[in-house]
Amino acid sequence: MRLFGITAALALGLAQTASAACNETILRLATDRYIAAQSTGSLQWISEILSDNITYVENGKFLGIASSALVESLRIDRSHSIFDLVQCASFTDLIVTNPASPRVVGAQLWVAGDKVTKIDRIVTTTGDWLFNATGTLHYALREDWGVIPPAQRDSRAVIKAAADAYLDVFKSANVSVPWGTPCARLEGGAYTGKGLPSDSCNLGVIQSYDMPNRRYVIDETVGVASLLLEFGSIGNAPDSHQFRIEGGKLRFIHTMTYCEKKPNCGYTSGPFAPP
Numbered sequence: 071m072r073l074f075g076i077t078a079a080l081a082l083g084l085a086q087t088a089s090a091a092c093n094e095t096i097l098r099l100a101t102d103r104y105i106a107a108q109s110t111g112s113l114q115w116i117s118e119i120l121s122d123n124i125t126y127v128e129n130g131k132f133l134g135i136a137s138s139a140l141v142e143s144l145r146i147d148r149s150h151s152i153f154d155l156v157q158c159a160s161f162t163d164l165i166v167t168n169p170a171s172p173r174v175v176g177a178q179l180w181v182a183g184d185k186v187t188k189i190d191r192i193v194t195t196t197g198d199w200l201f202n203a204t205g206t207l208h209y210a211l212r213e214d215w216g217v218i219p220p221a222q223r224d225s226r227a228v229i230k231a232a233a234d235a236y237l238d239v240f241k242s243a244n245v246s247v248p249w250g251t252p253c254a255r256l257e258g259g260a261y262t263g264k265g266l267p268s269d270s271c272n273l274g275v276i277q278s279y280d281m282p283n284r285r286y287v288i289d290e291t292v293g294v295a296s297l298l299l300e301f302g303s304i305g306n307a308p309d310s311h312q313f314r315i316e317g318g319k320l321r322f323i324h325t326m327t328y329c330e331k332k333p334n335c336g337y338t339s340g341p342f343a344p345p
């Protein structure tokens with residue numbers, strides 16, 4: 071009886087237990103350390119909080135962290151992070167416009183207790199999909215991804231569903247997507263927004279492909295979902311999609327797509343070529 075009581079209490083309290091188990095201070099400090107490590111190119115700033123058996127994934131490949139792009143010092147012009155206290159994970163995007171080493175990097179950091187157990191990253195540079203770090207910085211700085219007042223927040227389920235619907239439309243045109251108006255897509259460094267109230271993200275996608283292997287980090291305080299995935303439409307290229315959702319509808323979409331066989335994953339002419 072006693073045992074049953076405890077089990078029932080655990081089951082009922084599951085969501086709360088999950089979030090209580092995540093220490094936000096530790097998650098934020100781990101994210102700060104990740105940024106410091108990338109900025110200096112030195113693992114000393116993060117090594118003490120890495121789990122002994124950390125999983126490190128870069129552009130879809132499992133690597134040893136010491137031989138990863140994390141040991142390259144980058145002059146970071148802008149960083150932006152979201153925090154998922156249910157899963158104890160963060161997503162950070164870094165923009166580096168330095169012409170000597172331009173980069174746009176997206177990383178999901180997974181924390182358990184006081185250790186980072188997994189870092190899953192997309193690292194893009196010249197030759198990757200529509201890559202333009204200056205363009206990314208220029209447009210990202212103009213957008214408002216700020217905190218949404220509690221009463222207006224969407225649930226995690228609504229945020230996830232909007233993100234999934236957008237990716238599902240690559241497979242099937244008849245998927246119902248909660249398009250917001252205005253909405254803008256920032257892809258590589260190319261921007262669809264014109265600053266008009268009528269700006270739309272419903273501008274067509276390369277069909278008809280699955281977008282598999284989706285890994286989610288969701289922060290409902292800012293209405294954002296980060297998805298790392300395989301971009302089916304361009305040869306399952308390692309990809310990051312970050313969605314800002316307001317009132318259940320898509321407002322901003324940022325993408326990074328790694329082209330192993332640069333330039334631009336082979337799209338050098340036609341509608342998907344860089345400007």
Ligand SMILES: *[C@@H]1O[C@H](CO)[C@@H](O)[C@H](O)[C@H]1NC(C)=O
Pocket residue numbers: 093094095096
């Ligand atoms: C979170 O971690 C910090 C730093 O270790 C600690 O001081 C704090 O007590 C922890 N918070 C909770 C709620 O456990």
Ligand SMILES: *[C@@H]1O[C@H](CO)[C@@H](O)[C@H](O)[C@H]1NC(C)=O
Pocket residue numbers: 121122123187
């Ligand atoms: C190693 O990683 C696995 C899976 O991420 C985890 O379940 C396990 O607890 C870890 N072991 C140690 C010693 O950290």
Ligand SMILES: *[C@@H]1O[C@H](CO)[C@@H](O)[C@H](O)[C@H]1NC(C)=O
Pocket residue numbers: 202204205206208259345
């Ligand atoms: C990159 O973006 C910047 C800022 O929008 C723009 O001035 C520049 O022309 C772009 N470069 C290329 C190669 O498209």
Ligand SMILES: *[C@@H]1O[C@H](CO)[C@@H](O)[C@H](O)[C@H]1NC(C)=O
Pocket residue numbers: 241242243244245
């Ligand atoms: C949506 O399109 C798919 C094929 O792409 C089709 O199999 C399916 O029946 C369609 N669903 C609806 C509701 O029209």
